[in-house]
Amino acid sequence: MIKVGVVGATGYTGIELIRILLHHSNVELVAATSRSYSGQRLDRVFPSLSGQTDLVCEPQNIEEVAEKADVVFICLPHGLSANVVEAVISKGKWAIDLGADFRLGSGEIYREWYQSEPPVSNLLKQAVYGLPELYRDKIKTAKLIANPGCYPTSAILALAPVVEHNLIKMDGLVIDAKSGVSGAGRSLSLGSQFAEVNESFKAYKIASHRHTPEIEQELSGLANSEIKVVFTPHLVPMNRGILATTYAVLNESSNIEQIGEVFKEYYKEEKFVQVLPEGINPQTNWVSGTNNCQISITVDQRTNRLIVVSAIDNLIKGAAGQAVQNMNIMMGLPEDQGLNMISRYL
Structure with missing residues (x-):
């Protein structure tokens, strides 16, 4: 033992x-x-x-x-x-x-x-x-x-395959993430009291959240070059969970089939990361109480952008x-x- x-x-x-x-x-x-x-x-x-x-x-x-x-x-x-x-x-x-x-x-x-x-x-x-x-x-x-931090876990797992395989442009990465109130911790705080959070939804620490350099550090290591990200966290009136939506511009040679195969190959041996079938996007209640990270991949051909959505339980996988x-x-x-x-x- x-x-x-x-x-x-x-x-x-x-x-x-x-x-x-x-x-x-x-x-x-x-x-x-x-x-x-x-x-x-x-x-x-x-x-x-x-x-x-x-x-x-x-x-x-x-x-x-x-x-x-x-x-x-x-x-x-x-x-x-x-x-x-x-x-x-x-x-x-x-x-x-x-x-x-x-x-x-x-x-x-x-x-x-x-x-x-x-x-x-x-x-x-x-x-x-x-x-x-x-x-x-x-x-x-x-x-x-x-x-790792909870937000970085959701963001890095969402972007690691395409960053490491150089399938996206490394500038202009946007991470839009939402977290439940438990992410603020158990200490008393005005901003996490019921009356302040219930029936409301807000962004906070815009362009200044401390998880930003952690995300940049790990993605830069995978890319072997410096990466800067736009990271905006939001507070959602729920107890737990993180949903992160990441946006990246595709390289000209990238396509949806190639990207899907890269994600599946990258995580095929991983017990706690599931790449969902095309057209199914993760929800926080699908991973609540688990150590799982669920990921969906969408290519917006009109704007040549990759949109990756990831969901984790911030208290468990996070x-x-x-x-x-x-x-x-x-x-x-x-x-x-x-x-x-x-x-x-x-």
């Missing part, structure tokens, strides 16, 4: 991670930390866990957690993960960071977008970007995983599920262990 600890267990991502881990046949959950609920039983904080665990939330003593656990998942806001990761790695354990601190390879870019100091360089060099569909071989031998997928790869387990969920349709 793999002994697992979760740091920051009582946020939306943390509790989703706990839920998955409790039903993972190769995992023993040995620690869950929470600053807000220290000393309280986890199933009292979240009665949905009644009968599933008697674990008590403990203070964030990372030395103790790292002693008990083989793998530590870190579900903390940006700027708070580096010290935790350093303590875990120093004990020879595995760290999976679900925050943003290790996603960007450039400390300068991190400083620009997050307005805080990046992690020390030796840790940053050890981090592997945890998108299994692109970096599985690196993940297998990693000790530190930078779990966070906790992908983190468990990474752990499975690191530990040599079947990649879908603990993640074989079928979406609830309603």
Whole structure:
């Protein structure tokens, strides 16, 4: 059994991670930390866990957690993960960071977008970007995983095949993405209160969202050239889910049949990415509660544009599920262990 600890267990991502881990046949959950609920039983904080665990939330003593656990998942806001990761790695354990601190390879870019100091360089060099569909071989031998952001997961999976195969023009990429309210986290915020969100729909952080450089970094790596994107996120009055619609201008030699075959070939061995038949576009409720990403491809011949729509559950493939997928790869387990969920349709 793999002994697992979760740091920051009582946020939306943390509790989703706990839920998955409790039903993972190769995992023993040995620690869950929470600053807000220290000393309280986890199933009292979240009665949905009644009968599933008697674990008590403990203070964030990372030395103790790292002693008990083989793998530590870190579900903390940006700027708070580096010290935790350093303590875990120093004990020879595995760290999976679900925050943003290790996603960007450039400390300068991190400083620009997050307005805080990046992690020390030796840790940053050890981090592997945890998108299994692109970096599985690196993940297998990693000790530190930078779990991708939710928006970047949906956008990168939508564009990776055509970027890598040079089927589109690399300038003018547009990503129009919508997320449920859980993406804002569990902390109290005026913008995510019911009366502010219900019966409304808005764009936010236009041309300034912190996931932008993460998307650009990964797509640029696939293209072997610098890529800039227009990324606009929107808040939708639903609990969970991301729907991303991406637009790209096709190269003159590209056609719908070729593009369809490239996508099918690119993802044919992937357990969690489904390329839908022509004419069927994904919906968030088709992936809700799962680690799946569903993708549709449309070519608008009139404007010579490729339109790719992707849907994920922001809390699972966009966070906790992908983190468990990474752990499975690191530990040599079947990649879908603990993640074989079928979406609830309603």
